[in-house]
Amino acid sequence: MERRPGVPRLLREINDRAALELLLATGPxxxxxxxxxxxxxxxxxxxxxxRLEERGLVEVVGSQGGxxxxxxxxxxxxxxxxxxxxxxxxxxxxxxxxxxxHGRTLAEVTVAPNGDDPVSVVHAAVVxxxxxxxxxxAKLRGVVIGTPGVVDPRSGDVRxxxxxxxxxxGIHEALARDLKREVTIENDVNLAAVAERYTxxxxxxxxxxxxWAGRGLGLAVMLDGRLHRGRSGSAGEIGYLPVPGVPLxxxxxxxxxxxxxxxxxxxxxxxxEAVVELAEGYGFAVENAAKAVEAAVAAxxxxxxxxxxxxxxxxxxxxxxxxxLDPGLVVLAGDVCRAGGTALTTRVEEAVARxxxxxxxxxxxxxxxxxxxxxxxxxxxxxxxxxxxxS
Numbered sequence: 001m002e003r004r005p006g007v008p009r010l011l012r013e014i015n016d017r018a019a020l021e022l023l024l025a026t027g028p029x030x031x032x033x034x035x036x037x038x039x040x041x042x043x044x045x046x047x048x049x050x051r052l053e054e055r056g057l058v059e060v061v062g063s064q065g066g067x068x069x070x071x072x073x074x075x076x077x078x079x080x081x082x083x084x085x086x087x088x089x090x091x092x093x094x095x096x097x098x099x100x101x102h103g104r105t106l107a108e109v110t111v112a113p114n115g116d117d118p119v120s121v122v123h124a125a126v127v128x129x130x131x132x133x134x135x136x137x138a139k140l141r142g143v144v145i146g147t148p149g150v151v152d153p154r155s156g157d158v159r160x161x162x163x164x165x166x167x168x169x170g171i172h173e174a175l176a177r178d179l180k181r182e183v184t185i186e187n188d189v190n191l192a193a194v195a196e197r198y199t200x201x202x203x204x205x206x207x208x209x210x211x212w213a214g215r216g217l218g219l220a221v222m223l224d225g226r227l228h229r230g231r232s233g234s235a236g237e238i239g240y241l242p243v244p245g246v247p248l249x250x251x252x253x254x255x256x257x258x259x260x261x262x263x264x265x266x267x268x269x270x271x272x273e274a275v276v277e278l279a280e281g282y283g284f285a286v287e288n289a290a291k292a293v294e295a296a297v298a299a300x301x302x303x304x305x306x307x308x309x310x311x312x313x314x315x316x317x318x319x320x321x322x323x324x325l326d327p328g329l330v331v332l333a334g335d336v337c338r339a340g341g342t343a344l345t346t347r348v349e350e351a352v353a354r355x356x357x358x359x360x361x362x363x364x365x366x367x368x369x370x371x372x373x374x375x376x377x378x379x380x381x382x383x384x385x386x387x388x389x390x391s
Contacts (some may be wrong), residue, residue: 018038019049020385022037024077027076029075034048039075049075058077058078061075062077078101081099082100082142083098085097085142103378105377109125119171123179142379142387144380146190147185155265157185192372193222195378198374199374200367201365203365207327207331208327209325210331211238211330211332213333216267216272219317222327239266245264248265249264249267278309284299313356314332330361337365
């Protein structure tokens, strides 16, 4: 029989990966438990753990009694075997989180951008966060940056962003050179959807859409457990959606390199400015859109007409997405939607059912803290773990 070179090595790699994935997913386990859940024999499980110990990836963290004979050693992945950085970059702040391979956040810092140069801004934020976490920058195995705007899936660069005009072609490569490792730039709403699928209202869901309404308007699409970005990265730019009675978004492609305008489309109905203006018409004079929605919810019956109108406007976008994708689950996120809670989601679900043949389940986000930052960390962890598994 012909022998295939490398088969024993391949089997060892498969076994190592299976053990590491199990330990990261479930926490400390004994050799016997690892063998039972992976199907490895006791001898093979022992050899696998010995190899992982030699590589500095696992260690004994305790023991477990209860059986015959001596207590069994508990193994866990060493937290310092890899670290990741996640960033949420906006026009007024940059938030950075450093986490270990288990996903535990070691430090989170927020700074105001010092200048417009993206490389300098990101470098300063990462350095400060690493110092706060007492982690060497050289130990970062994954760096994911969330930004508003369209990210080209081929080049990895921001094609355009209203809020970050200095982010342009070539920044992705420049960041990688500066940080001395691969860097991923991702749309911020897409990262919010990643966080929602891991820990929020869409936990475990393979098909859903997330509509973000805050300072801006955006949509993330998750199909078969994967983000759908589109050929050019523009999937989810729902602000351009034509809606009845509203001018089309004008001058979108007027001049190469110039930021497109959004003077019409759905964005003009549910932008932060539009919600504040709408609220004033209903007698709620507040400083921002989220506070307008909060005031309407707190006002009870007096606030219902305002909530009905906001829900109707959001439903125009949700219904358009649902008749094309039929996702089944719609998550409303962003400051405006979070402020509305169930009072808003219920109205959106009912409004969608009135204007299209599909009635999706509409829920409010339940991700705690900064969902973009959380999604960036989770995406960076996936990269770091894959690098470890493949090494």
